[in-house]
Amino acid sequence: MAGRRDRSQQLRGSRIAIAILIGIFIGCVCAVMFPYGFFNSSSSLKVNERLSKSSDQVGSSACESPERVNMLKSNFASLSEKNAELKKQVRELTERLRLAEQGSDNARKQVLALGTQIKAGPFGTVKSLRTNPTILSDESINPRLGKILEEIAVDKEVIVALANANVKAMLEVQIASIKRVGITNYLVVALDDYIENFCKEKDVAYYKRDPDKDVDTVGKSGGNHAVSGLKFRVLREFLQLGYGVLLSDVDIVFLQNPFSHLYRDSDVESMSDGHNNHTAYGFNDVFDEPAMGWARYAHTMRIWVFNSGFFYLRPTIPSIELLDRVADRLSKAKVWDQAVFNEELFYPSHPNYTALHASKRVMDMYEFMNSKVLFKTVRKNHELKKKVKPVIVHVNYHPDKLNRMQAVVEFYVNGKQDALDSFPDGSE
DSSP: OHHHHHHHHHHHHHHHHHHHHHHHHHHHHHHHHOTTOTTOHHHHHHHHHHHHHHHHHHHHHHHOOHHHHHHHHHHHHHHHHHHHHHHHHHHHHHHHHHHHHHHSSHHHHHHHHHOOOOOOOSTTOOOOOOOOOOOOOOGGGOHHHHHHHHHHOBTTEEEEEEEOGGGHHHHHHHHHHHHHHTOOOEEEEEOSHHHHHHHHHHTOOEEEOOOOHHHHHHHHHOOHHHHHHHHHHHHHHHHHTTOEEEEEOSSEEESSOGGGGOOOOSSEEEEESOSSHHHHHOEEEEEEOGGGGGGOEEEEEEOOOEEEEEEEEOSSHHHHHHHHHHHHHHHHSOOOHHHHHHHHHHOOOBTTBOOOOOOEEEOOTTTEEEHHIIIIIGGGOHHHHHHOOOSEEEOOSOSOHHHHHHHHHHHHTSOOTTTTTTSOSSOO
């Protein structure tokens, strides 16, 4: 009896153990299949959603009409157009952001773009950066002008002259000199219809700007100084298109191709109003104030101004900033454009003023000759008169411009040795 009872107890114990093992196994299976439990509302909703979607799809596929299909296609087309418009807006905003960043601390970015920082070399070997990088051209600024420049420019450079009917006679002399030298990259910015028709007759490349009330008023009726001030607004687009510009007033006679005599190592390369080495290229001028006693002598650095009627601009950020600064000041006050041009180029940074960081070069005064050098010095010096043949002569110091321009042609082109003799040194 005792043995039978023990066996029955063992059998009952093993059944319980098997039941426990089966329960554990079922629990593991349920944990895998139902990780969120049997009664989780989200799981039941998901099941219901799946069932609902499948039934909707079956129903819609069976009963969808052509009208429904057409409506969906129309909605899709409308959304596509909106998407394209949004992409366009994103591109425009991105470009505005790029331009804003370009204007912010641009000098630092340019230096970083040129390369990594370097150590200074041994004594006497260190040379600073002299030439700023050119900008990326932007053809969208003025496609019409861009097409003209693409046709006439040589090595992305062009001579530009602004003219209205008031200066037609001088322009005619200049055009004749341009053709005589064989310069092809020459463009007249016609400020009125008369000059536009004149250029057509002379077979000269010209550009007539789109209507601009402020520019047109001055361009059509303004005198020499007024028209001269316009160039700082007009030239900006040329630089933005990536072209080097040699600006020329119309009271200039060309005797050689000026592009063969440029250095192109500076943002601004200009002829001088100076008449000798000191005044043209700079000198140390001593100011004497006896009342100061021991400190009576003060040294000053002097240079005669750059001529704003003949200068070359490389397409760089400082060159464009120069045009912007001068044009802005000329729009706010009646001042001489040449004075403002030089103030922006030469004034250093000081309290409440940040200077223009533009590199500059003075042109050779005997190659790019003003009329003071010619009539006061060269024509009276036999050696200079014989040996010096200027690239251009600018009749900037004298009011009888046309007569002197014609005399320059007679002397340097036609060989008439006394062609310059009848004129006084000055204007009297």
